[in-house]
Amino acid sequence: MPAQVDNRYKMVERTMKKLGYERSALIETLHTAQESFGYLEKETLKFIARRLKLPFSKVYGVATFYHFFRLKPKGKHNTVVCMGTACYIKGANKILAKLEERFNVKAGGTTADDLLSLISARCVGSCSLAPIAIFDDKPIGNLGIEQSVEIVEEMIR
């Protein structure tokens, strides 16, 4: 069983244990699993369901309800464009549209070559720097449209 050899499963197991294998541990466990595996594969979800004695359908229902959880792997690089209100009125939608067009990927998706995942976020809470995007964990504010394209080009080169 891979669970015994794979260190990532151990991380997940630890979270469940910490929370006493309670059914309410599900969301915390999903967070740990996503951190360890990068995304939530069905096999991982089934493992969690069995350990927490939860129905498969319920676990899948919860994992798909919360948009923080990814059910598909991320690309090598990722760009999160904040679409919060402040960013929106400062033109974030135009940045997102431009990135979608330039890199031929829809928000929420990954390019065919798995190089870039483009994500739109609800609000990253840095409204003072609007519009803001996060390029591979590095937030850059007061973004221009062309500037954002350049940053991504540089990033995936």
Added chain:
Amino acid sequence: MIHTLEELEEIAEAKREKDSETKEELRVCIGSSCLSLGADQIEKDLKEEISCRGLKDKCKVKGVGCNGLCSAGVLVSHIDREKNSETMYGNLGTSDIKSVAEAYESGTILKEKLLDPHDPFFLNQEKIVLENAGYIDPNDIEDYIAHDGYFALFNAIIELSAEEVIAEVKKSGLRGRGGGGYPVGLKWETVAKVDSEQKYIVCNGDEGDPGAFMDRAIMEADPHRVIEGMALAGFACGANKGYVYVRAEYPIAVEKLNKAIKQAKRLGILGQNIAGSNFSFDLEVRLGGGAFVCGEATALVTSIEGNRGNPRQKPPHLSDYGLWGEPTILNNVESFANIAPIIRKGGAWYAGFGTEKSPGTKVFALSGHVKNTGLVEVPMGMSLRDIIYKVGGGVPEGKKLKVVQTGGPSGGCIPEHLLDIPVDYDSLKSVGSMMGSGGMIVTDDSQSIVEVARFFVEFCASESCGKCVPCRVGTTELTNILDKFVAKTATKEDLILLQDLCTVVKETSLCGLGQAAPNPVITTLKYFEDEYLEAIKND
């Protein structure tokens, strides 16, 4: 482990003494916004510069939580305890650090980066919730204690009865800062009176409103204040367990809270028999998952239980049937952050701020087309105009203000001619908006109002949990119709349908998200009907 007020005082004294050894401080704002601008690097570099120059004993470099003026980040303050002076620099980049250190060493001032402490932005604020933000080190419980932290809790446990704590909160007139504005004291009293062995205290730190980052700043800058408020609620209502439900998108807040809880437990401020009494209180952080609807009380609670965040029909309210079916108090971060000062200085003192029906102060996240974007804390009742023009510095580039959006996506758009209304729960409601959690987004006249309305409605559509029909289908239908208005292909019938949809969604949806979702359309239709009419094609 500390058990008495005296022991707490000893920690405070020791910390103050230790601090006074270094006469000066350089405080780097490491709030989220400044962090995005490289504040962590600046803190590191500055530490190095100061120690290279052999000034370590004289001056301490410390990272502090959000100072508020995010638009001028990264911010560094130079505090001189002897002279009792503060010099504030803004708009700093990593390349400026050498000059900051040089200026400090030579006792001069870096004029081009100097911020005016007499700027109306600072003068017109009144800080209660944010009193420590920008001053203390959020990673250090002793710093919090040295700034009167946990004295309210210890004093309450040792000197006051639960009823007296509730009485103070009631006297303060504090209303829930999460949006609804329900009196906090009343909520506590209801739960305190319920006879149940198990009760829970839950703090909503999910802050799902786009354009709101007050709670994030509080959790990051002063996490112990939230913990103290929750523990006081636990003491007042007879609850021994609490949960802080935090957005997973706020990893720094989560980290700070977890660290703070650990520190508090180590000192015996959380845990069994606090302050030598028989009151015990334990606290856990739970992560949200990026669902706006989980800001709704029943949805939040069911999410903590590990379920999809579907709200349920009320009644029963949480005070009767909350977390795991037990009586539960749910307040948001800012509400809890107000509790310690209220208990420390008295409800009457707090009620002295703000207006009669909305006492105290309110933290707003000012953003959009306004000069000073950031966090501001002002007394309730200040006019919208003063907040935006005096504190916020007005609309940049000489443009005209069109609307101010308050209350998050389900709030309303307030037009220019209503800017003189006082900002309090009831006045905002009377113009069709609401307080919400405190996002305040200014829009200039370059923005199409129909597009703004569509933006908010689409937000609610994608955040609808899908449980009840009017919200699930209605918000999508609203978005589709607004698409036609944005594309200027709408018909007269579409306008009628738009209005009908707003009414049905508002009146028949199950929870607050659906009931409020049409608000941006209703207010913009009321104040900017002409823009909708212009979008109707003639044929």
Added chain:
Amino acid sequence: MIREKARVKTFKINGTDVTGKSNQTILEVANDHEIKIPTLCYMKGLSCVGACRMCLVEIKGSHKLIPACTGKIKEGMEVETETESLKKHRKFILSMIFAERNHVCSVCVSNGHCELQDMSVELDMKHSSVPYIYPKFEVDASHERFVYDPNRCIVCTRCVRVCNEVEGAHALDIIDRGINSKIIHDMDEPWALSESCTSCGKCVQVCPTGTLTEKGVSSAEMVKKKSLIIDLLEARENRDRK
């Protein structure tokens, strides 16, 4: 949790005096007195979710509409179930249900035995007030005895509830949210491959529309056993415990 003793309460529905036990809902008391309140997601024997909003009623003195299926009765309350505005709202909401998915009655096996179709007659909904959305869903006909057609689903969650609460399998749940909400088996896998489904067919019997149906039957035959669940629950209650 404190359980209060059930006491008899008297109140008014549409001006008529009615009595019920304090733990009863408005809907239960109305049903006991043969006052008809439209319902779709409600099913006797299952938990109440108040999701379809058909049973919304007005309560004098309150500006909020309350679903009769979850609203507990109170002494002296005055309930109205058929005001003009309620009728208008219900019709509009029913429109939304029709517009949400692809309810093409003429080519549905439940034609003539469908609660949604019946509701359109009951509420006199002659056309949809809102534009149709036309989402596209694949039909799952993998199961040997049943068919699942999400195009006809109204997300009432009766199937989810009956599977969890009565059968105890919880093979069904909802994925995603909002307008994308969809009933699934296990982890959105073909019904035939579901590890948890016991093929008991309760979900089919409680489904109000042609979403869950039996395979290979004509529309004349596809009549659901409406009292199955309550009969089953009563039989369990009364079963011989020797």
Added chain:
Amino acid sequence: MSKVRVATIWLDGCSGCHMSFLDMDERLVEIAEKIDVVYSPYVDTKEFPGDVDLTIVEGALSTDHDITMIKKIRKNSKKIMALGDCAITGNVSAMKNLSGSEAVLQRGYFELADENKLGRVPSEVVPKLLDTVHPLHEIVPIDFYVPGCPTPADAIYKAITDILEGKEPDTKELTRFGK
């Protein structure tokens, strides 16, 4: 008293509702005494006339021609009755909306065609398909709705006589969606 000028038209539907109309049998005679059919697949009129009292429309709106027609009908008719599910809900005609016009044309002219001499989708004579099929009321205001697939003759009879008597047609007992 002059007779009521009635038109009937069959847009994107299967003609089933018009068949049902004929199923009124001897009641047709009774109705014929009160109405003049001024335009209909039953009669030989080429142009949709002006000044119509009541137009009964079967079928949904699927082509640019349907749109032109329904707008003309609205202009020239005092009242419009949407007859049958296609006119009211889109029904089977609107099932196309799930796949889009392109897929339908592909299926019709290539996949299922024994022989397509043209080698492409015809662009002349055949009207252009709309992206979305609409029920009537989404394009023009409609006065009366009589559902059914096809609407039973009894319901059509009741609807017409109700309208002739100046009443709102009440066919609740006789028909519904899908009947």
